[in-house]
Amino acid sequence: MIKNFLIERRSWILLFIIQQLVIILVAYLDNAIPFKPILYIVFLSMIIFILFLVVRYHKETKFYKSLEEWENNLDLTSIIEPERPFEKIIEKSMTDQTERLKRLASENQLVLEMEKDELLAWIHEVKTPLTAMHLIIERIDDKPLKSQLTYEWLRIHLLLDQQLHHKRISFIENDLFIETINLKELIFKELKTLQSWCIRKGIGFDIQLEVTEVLSDAKWLAFIIRQLLSNSIKYSEAGDINIKSFEENDRAKLEIQDFGRGIDPKDLPRIFDKGFTSTTNHADNASTGMGLYLTKKAAEPLHIHIEVRSKIDAGTTFTLSFPKKNDFVNIAGM
Structure with missing residues (x-):
């Protein structure tokens, strides 16, 4: 653990050591700078730096040690059956979920098909009295009334026709004859x-x-x-x-x-x-x-x-x- 800790931080440890050596070298070469006081300051800096590393080591490794202990104490065999690996459980769960969704989609499609067929049947049923209504309107002698009723009949006819084709358009490829x-x-x-x-x-x-x-x-x-x-x-x-x-x-x-x-x-x-x-x-x-x-x-x-x-x-x-x-x-x- 200590070795890994030092290896991970080797770049800034080397930087600190090189910095201290440069200070000592400058003090040694420059007669204007007292050498012994500089050496003393570098010594104190090294002591403080080492203490800092020790404190950081204990703080940063404490959490990872707890994780290792928890991982070592985790008994997967108590969660997973011995004869059924974890991958098989996941695979079975996904298969079951897929089958359930397919079944649900099939049921929904069946319901939609039934609703569509019922609506189409209803539209065709409505067309019968609508046709009879049109024949009755044709026999009316009052022209203004006849014109107004014909117009309202046409509106209903066009709306029903639009709804009929709306329901059929999903299957238009099956209904084409060129x-x-x-x-x-x-x-x-x-x-x-x-x-x-x-x-x-x-x-x-x-x-x-x-x-x-x-x-x-x-x-x-x-x-x-x-x-x-x-x-x-x-x-x-x-x-x-x-x-x-x-x-x-x-x-x-x-x-x-x-x-x-x-x-x-x-x-x-x-x-x-x-x-x-x-x-x-x-x-x-x-x-x-x-x-x-x-x-x-x-x-x-x-x-x-x-x-x-x-x-x-x-x-x-x-x-x-x-x-x-x-x-x-x-x-x-x-």
Whole structure:
């Protein structure tokens, strides 16, 4: 212990000794300095230094000695079974914990699956009376009342549709069927669904379709276009919404342009985030922040790239870039 103590501190012990030898050498060489008094001072310094080392040794080694005694008296065999090494206990504990977490995750996944199936079944059940309600509304002769009821029916229909696709989007890869789609038929079908809303707001459409066919999944592409059209109608006043398709860089593109309130530049990077509405229109309770989020999520497995251009009080333009046939090589159903 003493040896280790001195070895650990050898650098500053040597420094002290060299310092004392230098003082003696200077006093010996310089006749102006009395040699014997210097020698006496060095002697006293050495005595004090040695006493200091002794005191520090006892103080610093006392704690380490207690640790050694405690370590020597520690009987690990009383804690660990003789036939089961400590490593095996740790390994068994980790295995048990992993199995427990896996079992818990499986149970939670099963519960979520059941809740999803129940919600989807409920949505389908609600659609039945909703369809009957729409047929009843169609027979109403009072036009103002009919228009108002149709508008409220459409709001419920769009919210249910959004919720339905929200629950399905986690399994979208299992639900895709890529085929050639007639873009004109799909767009006009969606516009017919939104007709009552457009009439109520005095919104028309300027449609120019140079490209009439695209490769995609009909159901999910209809959902994407429905969300973009709903978004344009919601934030537009009376006027036209431009819809046009064209080919650029060997890719079919669909552009939906409105002239509504537009999007603040600082909000543009976040409009596809889940739950994001707006930083400038906090009083807008009509927005759920889910439409564009689901649009982006649905577009990714379809290899549809969405571009957005917008200017405050001037409108917003969404552009869909459709993939080539080769982009669907890894998608089942092609």
